[in-house]
Structure formats: C-alpha cells, structure tokens
Amino acid sequence: xxxxxxxxxxxxxxxxxxxxxxxxxxxxxxxxxxxxxxxxxxxxxxxxxxxxxxxxxxxxxxxxxxxxxxxxxxxxxxxxxxxxxx
Numbered sequence: 327x328x329x330x331x332x333x334x335x336x337x338x339x340x341x342x343x344x345x346x347x348x349x350x351x352x353x354x355x356x357x358x359x360x361x362x363x364x365x366x367x368x369x370x371x372x373x374x375x376x377x378x379x380x381x382x383x384x385x386x387x388x389x390x391x392x393x394x395x396x397x398x399x400x401x402x403x404x405x406x407x408x409x410x411x412x
Contacts, residue, residue, distance in 0.1 A: 359398050363395030
C-alpha cells in the first residue's frame with residue numbers, strides 16, 4: 327500500500343509559500359481600518375449625543391475611533407513584519 331502524506335508535510339509546504347492573494351487582503355485591510363474606526367467612533371458619538379442630549383460626545387467618539395484605528399493598524403503592521411521575517 328502507498329503511504330499517505332502526513333498533514334505536517336502539507337502545512338509546511340503551504341507556510342513556506344506565501345499566497346499573493348492573502349498578502350493583498352492583509353494590506354488592503356490596513357487601508358480600511360482607520361477610516362472605518364473613525365466613522366464608527368463618530369457615529370457612536372453622535373448616537374450618544376442624541377441619547378444624552380449633549381453636543382460634544384461625537385468629538386470624543388471621533389478621537390477614540392482615530393486612536394483605536396491607528397493602534398490596530400500598528401498591530402497589523404508589526405504582525406505582518408514578523409510574518410515576513412519568519
């Protein structure tokens with residue numbers, strides 16, 4: 327009987343070759359994170375303004391969204407840099 331290939335050999339060959347579609351998806355995601363986080367923070371701040379009858383919470387949401395967006399993008403960039411080195 328023929329030997330079946332082990333799953334370890336399949337995963338090692340896949341991890342050595344980087345799929346360009348995966349790289350494209352990762353880098354395009356970085357371009358959407360900051361605007362999405364800023365818009366989400368802005369709209370959540372506007373919603374909080376409506377509920378609490380204030381006029382300034384949208385600024386807090388906007389700033390919070392910007393900070394979270396940049397933080398997430400930095401985390402993704404560091405992770406992509408580590409993956410590139412391995």
